[in-house]
Amino acid sequence: QLDVAITASVRASSIWRTRDDLLKAIPGIGQVTRTLLIARLPELGALNRKQIAALAGLAPFNRDSGKHRGNRTIWGGRADVRTALYMATLSAIRCNAVIRAFFERLSQAGKPFKVALTACMRKLLTIMNAMLKNNQPWNPGTA
Template identity: 65%
Template structure:
């Protein structure tokens, strides 16, 4: 069929609800191997221009991977964007079938970019990075509880749990390092990024797991993807302050810590920060600008497969 067709798929634990724009066709299949195969065949016959699925905490991975594996154009989008679109278009009701229709309309109107999905190795690395963050979060909570513990049994229990968490974090870090070093592609990227003063192993594994597009986009695209590109806030003669918004918060968090370190020990980033300070820029603006510069440097290094060269940055 020559006419453009846009598909929205609403994912739940048991079912997959689909809708096609502008035809208005809807369907539902079970979210199991048989249902996925049936849906893939159906969509191959349609030949959609774009398929949109909401990110649902990993529940969407199986169907998105199956569709992308067959060469179908899939975009996994932020649920907040879809909900805002639904409200703006007056679609306030919420059922699985309605949501599928909203996703199809979103695909037709917005046309989000279909990006390559993470492969199995990248998803496994992503899971390890998530688990490390969870373990550290639990450890912080237990340390705070230990500070307020007043009885011996509670202190003993908390200390045992903290010691166990330390072992789990160490094991997680070893697993992350092993995965990086076992892959030729990741090892090469790890070696390149490690040469940048201020960039440590946690920053590297988080970037590789959470931002696999690093090294494939231009400097504006990668800054917008991570969320370090200032957004304009102008109207008529009014010129408002620029703010960063959206992007990948987990990547931005580790990039912030790497930038704080780089401002101290990386001559290029330190000199850039000093120029901004001397120009009267506020501290937060300086840090965000340095985050963007550090990110674009890493992006260029991976894109061109070149090591750290401070004289060329």
């Protein structure tokens, strides 16, 4: 019943409905991810790619001090958005040719699984951000 109520709320708003329809076309993005992004990341489509990645907690931050070069890790941001993108990216690696090719390229370059997956999460988020910013449907040729 809750899923039906959430879907009805999204469909009732013309702005949310437009966003949902654009995001629905991306292979690997399901209903739960779409509704969570619409609800918890209303800035999607309004910020640039660096800002949206930092807001979602997908921007790598360095831990450097003096001559010491520390690790680059992601932290901060909205954890629920990051969790939803993690699951969506696992699905997108299997059914989205653009994300799969990017993941395979990173894996062949020797990147660990989670590093490559995090990079794919950020790429998927920036694709969604650009789609909503330009109000353009999914096009694998330009992604």
